[in-house]
Amino acid sequence: MQKTRYLNFEGITISSNDYGEFDKIYNILSESEGVIPCILKRIKKNNNKNYDSIDIFQKMEFKASVRENFWTIYEAKNKHSWFDRPINLAKLSSSNIIAELCIKFNSINENNTYIYHLVNICLSLISKNNILFSLIYFQIKILISEGIFPEINNCLSCKTKLTPDDYYLIFEIGGLSCSKCLTDNTKIKLLESEIRLIKYISKIELSYNESAQKTIENVNINLYKKISQYIKYHTTQEIKSEKIFFTSLN
Numbered sequence: 368m369q370k371t372r373y374l375n376f377e378g379i380t381i382s383s384n385d386y387g388e389f390d391k392i393y394n395i396l397s398e399s400e401g402v403i404p405c406i407l408k409r410i411k412k413n414n415n416k417n418y419d420s421i422d423i424f425q426k427m428e429f430k431a432s433v434r435e436n437f438w439t440i441y442e443a444k445n446k447h448s449w450f451d452r453p454i455n456l457a458k459l460s461s462s463n464i465i466a467e468l469c470i471k472f473n474s475i476n477e478n479n480t481y482i483y484h485l486v487n488i489c490l491s492l493i494s495k496n497n498i499l500f501s502l503i504y505f506q507i508k509i510l511i512s513e514g515i516f517p518e519i520n521n522c523l524s525c526k527t528k529l530t531p532d533d534y535y536l537i538f539e540i541g542g543l544s545c546s547k548c549l550t551d552n553t554k555i556k557l558l559e560s561e562i563r564l565i566k567y568i569s570k571i572e573l574s575y576n577e578s579a580q581k582t583i584e585n586v587n588i589n590l591y592k593k594i595s596q597y598i599k600y601h602t603t604q605e606i607k608s609e610k611i612f613f614t615s616l617n
């Protein structure tokens with residue numbers, strides 16, 4: 368039997384579920400381990416001084432005991448909170464989309480540090496109301512880090528440089544095609560403005576305090592939906608929080 372380890376770590380709460388009468392299970396995103404399901408015992412009892420008030424999308428310092436990959440949190444202190452409570456629906460549902468994608472892509476451990484910093488930046492953007500930009504930024508960066516970002520300069524079939532108004536994203540081959548090389552494969556037409564934004568985001572690396580103001584005017588929900596379809600094709604899973612997010616925009 369494995370020995371119990373005691374660990375201190377910083378993490379972000381990204382989803383929670385009730386467990387029994389007094390306990391909760393949180394998915395906590397950490398820098399070194401990615402998404403960790405942790406149990407917080409007796410969290411719903413009053414007067415538990417080991418826990419600061421804990422809610423979703425908070426950055427906290429945790430103390431945990433770990434035994435055979437079973438993580439129990441026994442102390443949690445708040446470090447940063449991005450949102451006023453209760454969280455505005457558009458901000459909450461867009462943050463939930465990011466949380467869902469983190470859980471779906473939580474397989475390649477070498478990317479954990481990168482994903483952790485990415486989520487910090489995206490929650491900061493959402494808190495400043497740059498919601499759609501944050502989602503598209505996250506989509507593109509996670510595609511790059513998972514190695515499924517499409518080649519976007521040339522037609523994958525004939526290798527010629529793509530021209531404005533002639534971009535088709537082909538899901539099966541993970542790249543773009545010109546109209547002459549189109550086949551019956553699943554495809555989406557991308558607009559020139561969308562391609563420009565995708566290229567721009569793929570090159571920049573934001574820090575926590577940047578707001579990316581200059582790109583906001585190009586951002587629209589259609590580009591988010593197009594990239595989301597591409598991600599769904601590769602993960603073969605629906606993103607449950609999308610429905611609430613789309614509703615919150617109306």
Ligand SMILES: [Zn+2]
Nearest residue numbers: 522525545548
């Ligand atoms: Zn072609």
